Amino acid sequence: MVLATSRNLTPLPAGHPCLGCDVRSVAVCGVLECAMLAQLRLMGCAQKLKPGEPLFHEGDESKQVYTLTKGVLKLYKLLPDGRRQVTGFMFPGDFLGISVDDAHAFTAEALADTQLCKFSRGRFDSFVEEHPEMERELYRVAAHELAAAQQQMVLLGRKTAAERLASFFLALLDRAERASGASERFVKLPMSRSDIADYLGLTKETVSRVLAMLKKRRLIRLEALDVIEILDREGLTDLAEGLMGE
C-alpha cells in the first residue's frame, strides 16, 4: 500500500553497494532514463535487515527514502491497545518514501532477510529537483497507491472472509506475474497467517479456516505452508468479486 511496481532494468556500476540485489531498477523511476536510474542508485547506500527487524516506526521522523532491493517488508499501524492493521507489503523494486509532515505514517518491518538502497531525503529531494520528470513519476506512483488503497477499503468494508482471501491471493499472483513477466501457478506467502489476518481485517484462526475451505473447494492447494498453488483462477476471481454468494 505504498509506492510500488518494479520496471525497467538498469546496470549498476561495479563496486556499488546495491550490487548483488534482486533488482536492477528503481521502481519509482519506471519511466526515467537508464542514465538517471544509475545516477540515483549511485547516491544510495545499502542497508540490510533481519526478519522481524524494523526499518522505522510509525511516528518516527522520516529522514530517508528507500528502494527495496531484496526481501519483503510489512507496513502496519497500531491502535493503543495493540490491535494491528497491516496496510501493505513491500517487495523488491518497491519505493518507500511517501510521508506527510516528515513523519512515517506506519511501521515498516522485515519479514525475511531484506536489503534496501537508502537515500537521504535531502539528497533525494535535490535529485528530484534536478529531474522534474521524477516528480511526475512520484505523483503517478502515489496515485496508483491511492487507487490500491481504495480497493483495499472495499475489501475491508464490504467483503466476506472468503472473498478477502481470494482477492489477496489474486493480488499476490498478479504481482508475481508482473515481476516475472510470465504466467504463474504458485504463489509464495512470505508472511505469517497473523500478518495476512492483520492485512485483511480478520483473525489468524479465520484465515486458517477459510484456507481449509478454499482447499476443500479445490480453488487452491497448499504446496507448502507458505506456497499456494492456484487451481482455479477463474473460480477464485468470481469469489473475490463476490459473484459466488448468490
Next chain:
Amino acid sequence: MVLATSRNLTPLPAGHPCLGCDVRSVAVCGVLECAMLAQLRLMGCAQKLKPGEPLFHEGDESKQVYTLTKGVLKLYKLLPDGRRQVTGFMFPGDFLGISVDDAHAFTAEALADTQLCKFSRGRFDSFVEEHPEMERELYRVAAHELAAAQQQMVLLGRKTAAERLASFFLALLDRAERASGASERFVKLPMSRSDIADYLGLTKETVSRVLAMLKKRRLIRLEALDVIEILDREGLTDLAEGLMGE
C-alpha cells in the same frame, strides 16, 4: 478520500463562472501564488449538480479534473452484487482529479446542490507543465490522501462500530474547524445514514443503534437529524482510539 483540504483565498475576476462559490481557493494549490490560482480558475468552467446526480461513474474515462466550490459529493465503489463502499466525501475546496490509466476509480455523486469548477485534463496538464511547483503540490496532496486512506484501513479493519462512528464524527469536526478556522461544537451530516454506513463498513441499522448509544453515553446530542453536537470531545477521542474497551 481524494484530493483534499481548503487553503488560501484568492480573488476571482468579475464575470468568472466560479463567482458565487463558497470557496475562493483551489485546494490543490494551497502553496501556490495567488496569481497562479486566479489564472487556473480562469481556465475552468462551472458545472452544477442536483442531489443524487452523478458527476461521473467508476470506470468512465477521466477527461476532466474538478474543484468543488459548493456542496458535497460522495465517492464510492460498487461490487457486482450491489454492495457499496463509500471511499470518501468531498467538500468545498477539495480537488478531484487523481486517476490511474485515465479512468475514474470510483463514482462521484452529489449529496446536495453542488457546484464545481471544471478543467479539461489537457489544459490542466499543460498548466501543471508550466508551473512545476504545481506538480509538487499535486504529489503532496496525493500523499496526504494516501495517509488518510491508511487511517481508514485501520478503521475498517480493526475498529468496532462505536469506534468507527466516533472517529468519523471527529474527522468531520476537524475538517469543519479547519474550514472555519475556529473551534466548533456542531457538526453537519450532509449524508444519509446509509452513506455513513457504507463509508464505515457497517449497516444503516448499526449506525442508528450506535448513534443512540453515543447519545445515551452523553458523548453527543442530536441537534437535528443531520446535525450532531459534540458534548464530550475527549471522551469521543478516547473511544475513537479504542481506549474505552478495557
Next chain:
DNA sequence: CGTTCGATTGAGCTTTCTCAAGCACAGTGG
C-alpha cells in the same frame, strides 16, 4: 527425542447483520 512456535481445529460466544415493523417528518392534495 524433546521443545518450540506457528498453524490448525473445535466449541461457544459476541458483534453485527438481516428482516420486519413502527415512527417522524416533509411534501402533496383534498
Next chain:
DNA sequence: CCACTGTGCTTGAGAAAGCTCAATCGAACG
C-alpha cells in the same frame, strides 16, 4: 388546515459471520 403518503430513521428479534479461548498438530531445531 389536515389527512395521506413516501422516504428515511429508529427499534426489535432472531440469525449468522467471525471472534475468543483452548486444545492439538506438525515441522524445524537444538
